[in-house]
Amino acid sequence: MEVLxxxxxxxxxxxxxxxxxxxxTRARMEAAxxxxxxxxxxxxxxxxxxxIKDREEAGKRYRSGEVARDFRLEVRMIxxxxxxxxxxxxxxxxxxxxxxxxxxxRRALPSKTEGVLALAHEDPNLKPAEIARALGLKPGTVxxxxxxxxKTRVKAQRT
Numbered sequence: 001m002e003v004l005x006x007x008x009x010x011x012x013x014x015x016x017x018x019x020x021x022x023x024x025t026r027a028r029m030e031a032a033x034x035x036x037x038x039x040x041x042x043x044x045x046x047x048x049x050x051x052i053k054d055r056e057e058a059g060k061r062y063r064s065g066e067v068a069r070d071f072r073l074e075v076r077m078i079x080x081x082x083x084x085x086x087x088x089x090x091x092x093x094x095x096x097x098x099x100x101x102x103x104x105x106r107r108a109l110p111s112k113t114e115g116v117l118a119l120a121h122e123d124p125n126l127k128p129a130e131i132a133r134a135l136g137l138k139p140g141t142v143x144x145x146x147x148x149x150x151k152t153r154v155k156a157q158r159t
Contacts, residue, residue, distance in 0.1 A: 075134045078118050112137060116145040 112135070119131045128142040135142075 074122075075119065078115075078122055112141065113145045113149070116142050117149055120146060120149075 115135050116131055116137070119126060119134060128146065129139045131137075132139040132142045
C-alpha cells in the first residue's frame with residue numbers, strides 16, 4: 001500500500017497542477033479576448049459614427065444643391081475651354097486646292113456634340129442622362145452623339 005501511495009500521490013499532484021495551470025491560463029486568455037472584443041466594438045462604433053456623420057453631410061450638400069452647383073460650374077468651365085472658342089470662330093472655308101483635288105473638307109462637329117464628347121471625355125463614368133441634364137439636352141440626343149462618335153472611332157481604327 002505504501003508503494004502504491006508513493007506512485008499515485010505524485011501522479012495526482014502533477015495532474016492537479018496541470019489542471020490548475022490549464023484553468024488559470026484559459027481564464028487569462030478569455031480576459032484578453034474580452035478586452036480585444038471590447039476594443040473592436042469601440043472601433044466599430046467610432047467608424048459607424050463617422051460614416052453616419054459623413055452621410056449626413058453628403059445629404060445636406062446634396063439637398064442644398066452644392067453638388068449640382070459644382071457640377072454646373074465644371075461644365076461651364078469645360079464649355080468655355082473647348083466649345084465656346086469653336087462656336088465663336090467662323091467656320092473655315094475649304095481652299096481651291098481641296099475642291100480641285102476632289103477631297104471633301106471635313107465637317108466641324110455641331111456644338112451640342114462637342115459638349116457631349118467633352119463631358120464624356122472628362123469623366124467617362126458619367127451616364128448619358130447626367131450629361132443631358134448638365135447640358136440641358138434630351139438623353140436621346142446624348143446617346144446618339146456618343147453612338148456616332150464611337151462608330152466613327154471604330155471605322156477610323158479599321159482603316
